[in-house]
Every structure is written in C-alpha cells, then in structure tokens.
Amino acid sequence: MKKKVILDVDTGIDDALGILLAVRSGEMDVLGITTVNGNVSLEQATKNTCKILQLLEKEHEIRVIQGANKPLMRPTFFEHRVHGKDGLGGALLDMPVHVEAADGHAVDFIVEQVKQHAGEVTLVMTAPLTNLALAVMKYPELVHQVKEVIVMGGVVQGFGNVTPTAEFNMYVDPEAAKIVFQAGFPDLTLVGLDVTRKALLTDDHIRALGDSPIARYVKESTAEYMERYYERNGVRACALHDPLAVGVALNKQLVTTRKYYVDVETKSELCDGQTVCDFQNRLSKAANVHVCTEVAADEFLELFIRTLRA
Ligand code: RIB
Ligand code: CA
Numbered sequence: 337m338k339k340k341v342i343l344d345v346d347t348g349i350d351d352a353l354g355i356l357l358a359v360r361s362g363e364m365d366v367l368g369i370t371t372v373n374g375n376v377s378l379e380q381a382t383k384n385t386c387k388i389l390q391l392l393e394k395e396h397e398i399r400v401i402q403g404a405n406k407p408l409m410r411p412t413f414f415e416h417r418v419h420g421k422d423g424l425g426g427a428l429l430d431m432p433v434h435v436e437a438a439d440g441h442a443v444d445f446i447v448e449q450v451k452q453h454a455g456e457v458t459l460v461m462t463a464p465l466t467n468l469a470l471a472v473m474k475y476p477e478l479v480h481q482v483k484e485v486i487v488m489g490g491v492v493q494g495f496g497n498v499t500p501t502a503e504f505n506m507y508v509d510p511e512a513a514k515i516v517f518q519a520g521f522p523d524l525t526l527v528g529l530d531v532t533r534k535a536l537l538t539d540d541h542i543r544a545l546g547d548s549p550i551a552r553y554v555k556e557s558t559a560e561y562m563e564r565y566y567e568r569n570g571v572r573a574c575a576l577h578d579p580l581a582v583g584v585a586l587n588k589q590l591v592t593t594r595k596y597y598v599d600v601e602t603k604s605e606l607c608d609g610q611t612v613c614d615f616q617n618r619l620s621k622a623a624n625v626h627v628c629t630e631v632a633a634d635e636f637l638e639l640f641i642r643t644l645r646a
Contacts, residue, residue: 338365340456340483341585342446344403345578346374346463347384348419349557353537353640354462354488354578355388356550359398360643361586367449367457368399370442374463374508375415376423378405381463382437387428391553395435403442403467407509415504418564427557443470447478454481460585461516462488462578464505469512472519484523488581489513490611491529492598492627502609503529506600510609514600517624524625526598527581528611531591531631535580536573541641548646576640583636584628590639592630595623 341364345351358364369389371382382402389395406412420426438445446467450457459482461468468485471478489505490513496502506513517524537558545551558574566572583590597614601607613627 338363339458339585340365340367340453341458341460342367342370342449344370344372344442344459344461344463344467345381345385346372346376347381347388348375348415348423349425349561349574350576350578351375351462352384352388352424352557353554353576354582355385356392357579357582357640357643358460359392359394363586366398368401368445370401370403370445370467371437372403372442372463372467373405373407373412374505375419377412377414378402380423383433384423386433386435386437387424387431390431390433390435391428391549399438401440401442401445402437404470407464407466408469408511410509413508418561420560425557425560427553442467443474446471447475450478450481456483458483458585459485460581461485462581464508465489465512465516466509469509469515472515479519479521482521484525485521486525486527486581486585487516488527488532488578490526490598492611492613493530494533496610497529499606499609501607503611506611507609510600510602513609514602517598517600525584525593525628526611526625527584527591527628529577531628532577532580533575534631534633535576535636536571537576537637537640538573541637544641545644546646550644551646554644579640580631580636583639586639590632590636591628593626593628596625596627597621597623598625598627
C-alpha cells in the first residue's frame with residue numbers, strides 16, 4: 337500500500353526537489369499538492385508546481401490546489417534572493433504550462449481528503465503553515481483524523497536563515513505556525529534547519545544523477561542557489577530542506593527525534609518566528625512536537641540520488 341500524502345508547497349527550488357523525490361519514489365500516493373504563498377507568490381508557486389508535474393509527466397494524474405495568497409496576519413515576504421524571481425532558479429523558464437490548478441481551495445481539499453481517508457493521510461508541509469492553520473480553524477477534528485504531520489521549518493539549536501533566530505517558513509507566518517503547533521496534533525514532526533543543513537546536495541551528487549531531463553533540471557535549478565549558499569556559508573551546495581521532509585515521510589529512520597514542547601514567537605521585535613524548544617521542560621507543558629535532532633545525511637542523499645537517477 338502506498339502512503340497517502342498531501343504535499344503543501346511554496347514551490348521554490350527545494351520544494352520542487354521534494355516533489356520530484358515524492359513522486360519518483362513510487363511509494364507515495366500523492367492525493368494532491370496544495371500551494372501557498374512563501375518563497376514566491378501563490379500564483380508563481382502554483383505555476384512552478386505544474387511545471388514540475390509536467391517534467392515528471394504526471395500533470396494529468398496529480399492535481400494542484402491553490403491555497404492562501406498571503407499569511408494570516410502579515411504581509412507577504414518572498415525569498416527571491418535565494419530562489420530567483422521565478423522561484424525555480426531560472427530553470428524551465430521556456431516551458432509552457434498546459435495544465436491549471438484544480439477548482440476549489442487548498443484548505444477545503446485538505447479537510448475533504450482527511451475526512452475521506454481518516455487516519456491515513458500524511459501531511460508534508462514544506463512552506464509557511466497558513467493553509468494548515470486555516471484548515472485546523474475550519475475543521476478542528478482534522479487534528480485527530482490526520483495520520484501524521486511532517487513540517488519542514490524552524491531551528492531549535494542553531495541560527496535562523498531569515499533573521500538570527502527564525503527560519504523562513506516560520507518567519508513568514510508565525511501566527512499560523514503557532515496555531516499548528518498548539519492544535520494538538522498527536523504526531524507532528526519538525527524537520528528543522530538543525531538537520532536539513534546537513535543534507536547538502538553537491539556537484540558530485542548532481543553528476544551521480546547521470547543525464548536525463550530531471551538531472552539537467554536539478555543541475556540548472558540549483559546552480560545559482562549553490563553560488564548564494566557558498567557566499568553565505570562557505571560551501572558550494574544546495575541544502576535539501578524540503579526533500580528531507582519528504583525523506584522523513586518515506587523513512588522515519590533517517591532521523592533521530594525527541595519529543596519536546598515547542599512554541600513559536602509572534603510578539604517580539606527581534607525573534608518573531610523563532611521556534612522555541614523547551615529542552616529542560618522549564619514551562620512544565622506537555623511535549624507537542626517530535627523534534628529532529630540528528631539525520632543520517634549520507635543515507636538520505638543516497639536515497640535522493642538513487643530515486644532521481646535516470
Ligand atoms: O527555510 C527553508 C524553507 O523555506 C524551505 O521550505 C524553502 O523552500 C523555504 O520555503
Ligand atoms: Ca518551501
């Protein structure tokens with residue numbers, strides 16, 4: 337039986353790599369891909385997601401459903417410096433998009449699918465959590481009918497990638513993240529920068545992909561990203577943030593987790609979007625999040641390359 341999943345994306349470069357991994361794995365029944373504003377606008381994220389499905393030749397099998405076009409309470413905050421204005425690092429610019437997003441809203445799609453497949457759906461969230469927060473507010477029972485939620489976001493022991501304390505997905509919509517973390521999901525796993533920064537795709541890995549339309553796409557879409565990453569971090573690589581969240585959905589053994597109480601800062605001048613992890617249970621609150629503390633990075637990279645290789 338394939339694992340029933342919904343991918344929630346703000347397709348950007350690494351979301352696209354996560355979609356490639358999910359679909360090419362052959363182990364996921366992707367019920368749908370919901371889009372949200374984040375790296376780029378909702379419209380651009382949706383267009384990019386359709387392009388990636390066309391690259392996979394799955395555009396007629398997997399539907400794309402649009403969600404929120406802005407955070408719950410804050411203005412949009414795009415990340416064009418990292419993903420380019422188009423969101424795919426300039427790759428597939430001349431690819432015509434011949435499919436459109438499905439009718440309806442992502443929030444209703446998530447609720448409907450979770451109701452229809454109670455206890456079976458894994459939500460893989462690789463974007464700001466606006467859609468899931470809206471879904472929880474609209475249908476609180478969702479919390480008990482979802483199988484599990486895997487969130488790429490946050491950082492609990494390192495520095496942020498937008499501000500000194502905040503990771504992008506949390507920073508864009510901290511109110512949404514707080515709602516999701518406080519909703520009471522029994523099985524919520526946080527795949528934060530603490531582990532995704534160890535899942536680094538290098539030029540050697542790309543060479544190992546061989547020569548295929550997907551391999552050429554991966555090379556083209558990550559080229560600029562790797563340059564930016566080198567400037568910022570001194571290593572030429574593409575951090576596989578979102579693909580690792582998909583990897584965890586495929587195989588939880590790839591990471592070590594520990595359950596802690598985690599909350600999100602929403603009222604701070606310097607720390608909005610910070611995922612605050614109560615390692616010593618100072619607040620005496622029930623642990624709500626399985627925090628990823630370690631990752632078998634080499635094993636994950638092998639899985640990624642093996643799955644995408646021609
Ligand atoms: O911080 C990395 C996350 O923010 C990834 O999901 C990336 O796509 C951006 O959305
Ligand atoms: Ca993303």
